[in-house]
Amino acid sequence: MSKLILNILGLAALGILFGCEKELNKYEGKPTVYFYDAGKIPAFNGDNPKDSTIMSFSLAKAQDSIVNMVISVTGAKSDVDRPYKLVINPKSDAVAGSHYEILNSNFVIKKNRLADTVKIKFFRRTEMQSKTYLLNFDLEENENFSPEMKYRTISNRQVSLVSYRWFVNDIIKKPGRWLDGYFGTFTRKKLLLMAEVLGIEPAYLDASVSIAESTAYGKFMQRYLNEQKAAGKTVYEDDGSEMMMGVSVQ
Structure with missing residues (x-):
């Protein structure tokens, strides 16, 4: 009986060893590459991993904007530069040279580093006022890295680790603190x-402007419009109506 028990224990030990060896084998091979914003550990409440960003010019004065997209890799640091493969997904309808420009000359994890920053310059274009354009990046396998880690699940939501989307537009929105009594009917032109x-900055009217400032701004703008009219330069809205501020500042 004891010999039978020993045989059973021996087989069990071999099974455990074989199972462990299979698990370890999963970690052999190339380091993996992924988008940092999707794979990061949240630093604070609300710092949620994401695989897309909306880049809107709607409340900005600038005509272009440079954004950063961080690429990270697993494993140990290397004493040599390691290129990775980043490509544009064919689903993208943003046009290179017109809607955006990638400022990096190459995509490389520098020696003794585990991350690289891709700089993207977006250009404000008239067509963005009525349409949101997509710029979709994919990470693919090359001689240095594998995109083996494809997704992570967060609160029953799948986040892609190897595909990142930028949605860019100039679709105007009414600022959060726009008060019709002071500023009148909201329009993009106004x-x-x-x-x-x-x-x-237009964004200042979204969350920062005070009531006192709104009153002052409304009165100043109405005085400006009145002066323009007196000079024979009446300011009109796009629909042909005369631009006016709110009833509280007339």
Whole structure:
């Protein structure tokens, strides 16, 4: 009986050893490459991993914007530079040279590093006022890295580790603190004129402007419009109506 028990224990030990060897084998081969924003560990509450970003010019004065996209790899650091393969997904409809430009000359994890930053310059274009354009990046396998880790699940939501999407537009939105009583009916043309005349960023009216500032801004803009009209340069909205500020500042 004891010999039978010993045989059974021996087989069990071999089975465990074989199972462990199979598990270890999963980690052999190339390091994996992934988008940092998708694979990161949240640093604070609300810092959620993501595989896409909306890049909107709607409340900005700038005509272009440079953004960073970080690529990370697993495994140990290397004492040589290691190129990785980053490609544009054919689903993208953003046009290189017109809607964006990639500022990196190559895609490389530098020696003694585990990450690289891809710099993308987006250009503000008129067609973005009515359409959102997609720029979709994919990480693919090459001689140095494998995109073996494809997804992670967070709160029943799948986040891609190897595909990242940028949605870029200039579709205007009404700022959160736009008060019709001071600023009148919201229009894109009025918002941009206010930003120009007042020397503020449109985004300032979204979350930062105070009631006192809104009153002052409304009165200043109405005085400006009145002066333009008196000079024979009446400012009109795109629909042909005269631009007016709110009833509280008339």
